[in-house]
Amino acid sequence: MKVPVLIVGAGPAGLTAAALLGRDGVGCLVLDRQDAVYPRPRAVHLDDEVYRILGRLGLAGSFAARSRPCHGLRLLDPDLRVLAEFRRSPGAGRHGYPEANMFDQPDLEHLLREHLATIGTVTLRGNAEVTGLAQDATGVRAEVTDRVTGARETVHADYVLGCDGANSLVRTAIGATMADLKFDQRWLVVDVATTADLGQWEGVHQVCDPRRAATYMRIGETRHRWEFRLRPGETAAEFGDFDRLHPLIEPWTGDVPAAELEIVRVAEYTFRARIADRWRDGRVFLLGDAAHLTPPFIGQGMGAGLRDAANLAWKLAGVLGGTLPESVLGTYETERKPHVRAMIRRAVLVGKAMTAGGRFGTLVRRVAVPRLNGRVIDSATPALRRSALVARPRFRRSPAGRLCPNALLDDGTRFDDVAGGRFAVVTASTPSETERAAIRQSGAVLVPAGRSRELHRWLRTGAALVRPDGTVLCAGRLSRILRRFL
Template sequence: MIVAARRRIGDHLQHFDVLVSGCGPTGGVLSNLLAAQGLSVCVVERFPEVYPTPRAIVLDWEAMRTLQYCGVAHTLFPSTRSHPGTDFLGVDGEIIKLFDPAPPPYALGWPSTSTFVQPELEKMLRRALSLRANVTMKLGCTVTGFAEDSARVVVTIADNATGASETATATFLVGCDGANSEIRKRLGFNLEDYRFDEWWIVIDAWQLCDTELPRKTTQYCWPSRPATYVVGPGNLRRWEIKLLAQESPAEFDDPARVRAVMANYVDIRCFDIWRSATYRFAARVGDRWASRRVFLAGDAVHQMPPFLGQGLCAGLRDAFNLAWKLVLAQRHGGSDILLSTYETERKPHVAKVIQHAKEFGLIIGEMDEARARERDRILLAELREGRMTTTRQAFIPDLTNGILTNDQLSGSLMVQPEVVSSGRTRLMDDICPMAFLYVTANPAAQTWMEPHADAWRRIGGQRIVIQSSAGSVPDGVVALVEAGDIFARWAAANDTAAVVVRPDRYVYATVQDENDLTHKLKRLDGQLGLVD
């Protein structure tokens, strides 16, 4: 049914700043980010209720930071589990590769990786949307057609239960409608195949009693039957098990067959299976990500194997990257230059992450014993000689294209320190808006911004000083006292007096002096290409 739909006024169609097709995590996050910035948003979702079983199970610290701006991170966090790291077991059961989690204090304010229950997150995102007066939710509905021109997109929406249809207009349309995206198909865009095509069964189960289990998430790199074990939150546990060449997905419709395969890794008497499903793991990236006013995000434009835990995280990066650009474009009359950087920035980034996920999948899924033993020999040597990268986040690249400079920090994420505000300790992003920031540790460096203050305010820019103790600051500058030393150590290690930070918290530029700031703000102005 259509929920909370706005009525037409006279003969005018309902009009929204952005219409989002799909309210999974990517669509839910994008809609919340846009609405929190004051844009009118219409969310069209084919399922009236949240899909009841999990798919994604991993969030990284960048994803949690994004969820802060949706207002759900702190609510979700108590139900998550900090990821304990990952061991890769070779043919003979020896650890041949590993990931260890980053210890606290956490550079981005959250554990580097956490496990969670997806339906819980989706309910929180929908709840947050339902409380926003500028959001219209059309649940149980589908976008059945659209046409775009230079000023708007005209969208046809059908009620799945009754077949009734209506028409709305939007300045922008975003397809967050999954791997089988109808928006992508109607645009005529294709997916570039990275040639990873394997059938796996995914089993989520509740642990009912004590039994011997690995302490860490475990990759069973066994040619006889490759598998993954994931330590979920609470008593939720997951197994991802590769189908053998002679097996078909239909065989695993039989619960007895599922439990028989699961028994290779655990005492199944201690588990109640929540759900099992066969998936065709794939590695694909959209050849195009946008038309003039229509964009794709999440699984609609890329799919990746799960071996790096980055599928959902990549979709949330899409949402944050696109959200702040749509906000600026809407407020300043549109900017083709600005909006074109969505694909420029996100496509190579997600392609690199997918490449890494595929590489790990090939390590785990090798089914030829001779090649597997040679793999073990090479990886063991790297591990024992200290040549192996053992931090998962090292495989998540910085941005390398788009709205950036050529500074050493440009394209990396700014740290998120804890700061003292109103007598209590909070994370920086809970205080600073989703906007451009000019951040310094020295109030004197804030005087460099004075000649540009009006232009900075026009794009919503904020001026921040982060210090170890309270002190006076110029007018219009927000003073924050750091509770720890994450920001102080980060600034000192990178020898920078100030940084310009994008709304998605990627560093735009480091700043060394007043002339340097003037030059970089002029460059930023050209890259944004805003009308006013």
């Protein structure tokens, strides 16, 4: 069997990569060891930048029906008094969606699988385990075993995307290893379903307590999540009994009777901070948890995998379609790895602010909380580093490497609706006929900044070339952009 792209793993990163590639007409085979969506909740948060990726797939409305906006983050002391509050707007931000959103991961995976079923170029197969990979200059050979029948087959692919999680076989196959960023903590994760009104603030509560750090959040109409740091010697099994668990959640559940609290899951997780030493070997790439692991304190773990998919998919589609040189694939790791590392460091900082004890812990909270204020309130993540597809000047500020706002335009549509997954030229001036012809010939979309007060305020002067993933490639004079990049 021969396919352009083989995706190993049908978690959120793999499903999103397949959907983005399928949108561009790229043939994909997605293989997963499991036959269906893993039913237990894991990831529960994504921000407006990641929401925007779902919007480009036409899934914003469906996701909105399965999620709820989150009002932000509170850092609490051991007595649940507010140390700091970082509010997020439940309305549409600059990317067109709420800045923080709670959801149930199985719901999102079902939504993505349903969407893949409508794409004729994508095939999803469960109970299919990739047991080996080998590649040469022409492609990759994957050995696949059917976990039900034991039948074996060989799949030949032009490219392979390893989206197969923390214990990635693909990562092992290319000889990549995970660098430890020095954060390992054992936590108890508790999911509860109840129709009772707990009367809690509709945001994330993070308790900064070295004795028992904790997190609480409402993730759905009837679903709630708690996370408690385990002490040395404690195990999740000890909290399987409700009488032992109840004192932990009681500060939030109050007088709600035990009969009205359905324990969905009690499990132990080890929160880690790790990143692969390399994300690519020839025609094989790593995405999601196969490439990086982050503590969940700022809710960016799953979102990082979707960002990986959005960064790589359009480049891969361009290479396979003959419109981009293969060299652009080298920009994937160049751009994404520093971004992921920065987000992991931010998560570790919050984790230490929550859990560090003694004078050191007090100092961390005193110093870190004020520094976090601007970063947490603003949902924007760091700009991508310079690459062949990010022309950031060294000595002056530029929007290059950041996302262009998904601004509301004068006809009621948004920027992404008009760009449609293509290159777009946003300009504050009126292009000449020659310039308009050059833009049309390149296949890019022209978006006058005057069509939107937000776009005009963002760009002010000159022009910006926006990539299919919404990232600004460069900004400056329109004539220079056309001459250099189009």
